Amino acid sequence: MxxxxxxxxxxxxxxxxxxxxxxxxxxxxxxxxxxxxxxxxxxxxxxxxxxxxxxxxxxxxxxxxxxxxxxxxxxxxxxxxxxxxxxxxxxxxxxxxxxxxxxxxxxxxxxxxxxxYSKLKIFDKILMTLLKWKIKSKKELTDDEKGMISMYDKPVxxxxxxxxxxxxxxxxx
Structure with missing residues (x-):
């Protein structure tokens, strides 16, 4: 095959x-x-x-x-x-x-x-930064959202x- x-x-x-x-x-x-x-x-x-x-x-x-x-x-x-x-x-x-x-x-x-985050192209970095701000603006974050925020600073x-x-x-x- x-x-x-x-x-x-x-x-x-x-x-x-x-x-x-x-x-x-x-x-x-x-x-x-x-x-x-x-x-x-x-x-x-x-x-x-x-x-x-x-x-x-x-x-x-x-x-x-x-x-x-x-x-x-x-x-x-x-x-x-x-x-x-x-x-x-x-x-x-x-x-x-x-x-x-x-x-x-x-x-x-x-x-x-x-x-x-460091490997993203500029357009994708902008979109992901907007997502990060949106997540951070919430009063309470889910565990997944907390994990996502931490990934911006340290690649996983x-x-x-x-x-x-x-x-x-x-x-x-």
Missing amino acids: KTVVIYKSKTGFAKKYAKWIAEKLSADIFEFTKANINILENYDTVIYGGSLYAVSINGVKLITQNLDKLKDKKIVVFATGASPSREEVISEVRNKNFTLEQQKYIRFFYLRGGFD DFTREENVDAIIDYINH
């Missing part, structure tokens, strides 16, 4: 997971800008990974807009984000990015990545190689 891994990563967390997955599956790997539907059609299994940006998976339209050409393949999409891996987070991301019809063909996984990396095991198991069965 021929497998390909495509990824789009802003700060490196999705790229790290994509490399681990490709190594474990002996798969080909491409950065998003080097991939297109013509390449994907040559594979039996297509794995796409992207970082989250306001609950949207970066670049996932490569998969969703070409699903009619990929339906006969095993399709996996994973997203990376700083939020803890909880069912409500996973459901929100899945339902925001995929219709119920698309979910029949796409197996979704959430892999906790991290956050490194929650990636773990074993986090890809569920994807590997799914592909191999």
Whole structure:
């Protein structure tokens, strides 16, 4: 079975997971800008990974807009984000990015990545600073909000190689 891994990563967390997955599956790997539907059609299994940006998976339209050409393949999409891996987070991301019809063909996984403010581009830094101010203006913060505020000053990396095991198991069965 021929497998390909495509990824789009802003700060490196999705790229790290994509490399681990490709190594474990002996798969080909491409950065998003080097991939297109013509390449994907040559594979039996297509794995796409992207970082989250306001609950949207970066670049996932490569998969969703070409699903009619990929339906006969095993399709996996994973997203990376700083939020803890909880069912409500996973459901929100899945339902925001995929219709119920698309979910029949796409197996979704959430892999906790991290956050490194220093690696963001200027536009993203501005947006994240606005978010930080919004969070700080609240009278009471949730534990997640407190954790998010602390990440601005000290980068965090929650990636773990074993986090890809569920994807590997799914592909191999």
